[in-house]
Each structure stands twice: as structure tokens, then as C-alpha cells.
Amino acid sequence: MLKTIMQLWHRYQSVLSYLIFGGLTTVVNFVVFWLFNDLIGWPVWLSNAIAWFLSVLFAYVTNKLWVFDSKTPTVKAVVAEASSFFGFRLLSFFVDEAIMVIGVTVLHGNNLLVKFLDQVIIVVMNWFFSKLFIFKDRAHKN
Template identity: 55%
Template sequence: MNKINELFHKHYALISYLIFGGLTTLINIVTFVVFQSYLSVNYQFANVIAWFVSVIFAFVTNKLWVFGSKNTHVSGLIREVLSFFGFRLLSLVIDQLIMTIGVSVLHLDASLVKLFDQIFIVLINYIFSKLFIFKKS
């Protein structure tokens, strides 16, 4: 039991990122499907709406529970918010490219492309967050 506890604490950021990343992905996909399939919003615009909603959720959960950022100074918070949204904008560009190629070029189902696209996006967002945004001082 000690070994399991030790492994959990050693890999806490990764484990919690997978949990909250999974929830973020679920929020992203559900928001996308609601706007694209039920409200008939263009898939690219629905993707941006889903991105915005999920990024807000992701910032809060990543800051508080995944990477445990204790940064409370205004300048530090501004740096975290700007870098978080900046890197998430970069992943949005990649997300939009995958969606456009999958839906407009390959003529695949938008919801299916979105599902596979999110696997890649979760991985690159973890790398961005771990190495650049919530890095230990």
C-alpha cells in the first residue's frame, strides 16, 4: 500500500491532469455537439465556442488541483492567464486544422473527428502546462 501511495504522490500531476483533462475534454465535446448538432452552428464556430468554455474550466482546475500553483501575486496571475490562454490558442489553431482537414477535406463526421482530435490536444496541452505555464519557480 505504501508503494501505491508513493507512486500516486510521485505522479499526482499526471494523474490529476488525466482526470481533469478528461473532464475538460468531455466539456469540450459536449459543448461542440450541442452547438454543432443541435443548434446547427457551423462546426468551426462550434469548435471555438467549445474551446472557450473548456479553457475556462481547464485553467481553474489546472491552476488549483493539477499543478497546485500557489501564485497569488497579480503579476504572476496575469502571467499564468496570458501564457495559459496563449498556449491554448496555439492548440486551438492545431485543433481547427485537424477539424478542417477531417471534416472539409476528408468529409468525415465532425463529432468523430472532434473525439480523435481531442486525444492529441490533451497531450500537447499537458506538455504546454507542465513545461511553460505552471512550472515550479
């Protein structure tokens, strides 16, 4: 049984790690959004922007180190990789902001329910961005 579990982990390590750390990134995003929007009372767009930045920072570190095991031997390579990561996350940020503003402000949905649905869409988008474009050298080895 343990051998089977280890074989499955090895085979799907990238996907499983991404789901684990993607889940933790979503928790970071959710908690920061809730703190700034519900507790402090800041607007949805600003709370969401702060939550986005902090969760993307968390996601970059965890994706680099534990999901895609990215090795960047030079500062230039790290800057290029981080720029790509944040650039693609910026694309998903605009989708994130649109879903939140339309879902909460226009459609008057519950902010945390809309945030949950929003994060499901964003996690899937970001997986494809990371797998196909950002950490592609490591991702193609799996």
C-alpha cells in the first residue's frame, strides 16, 4: 500500500504539490481579503489587490521551491523567472478583480462566496500559466 502511494506521489508530484500549495495560497488570499475587507472595512477592489499581491508572493516562493523545483543559477535567471511569474499572475489578477467587482458590487453576491468561486477559476488558470510558460523546463521533465 505504501509503495503504491509513493509511486502515485512520484508520478503526480507536480500536480499534487501544486494543489497543496495552491490551496495554501488560496487560504492566504482568502484570509488577507477577509482581514482587509470584513475586519478593517476597506473596499473590495483594494482588499482584493492586497490579498492578490501577498498570495502571489507566497505562491512564487512555494511554486519555485516545492512544486516545480526550479533551479535558477543566476540573479538574471531569478529576475526573469519572477518577472514571468508575476506577469502571468497579473493577467489572472485582472480576471480576479473583474469577477470580484462584478460578483460583489454589480450582482450583490456574498463577498466570501464570490471569492471562493473566483479562486477556483484563478487556481486553474495559474496552473496552466505555470506549467506551460513559467516553470516549463522543470514541468516538462515530469
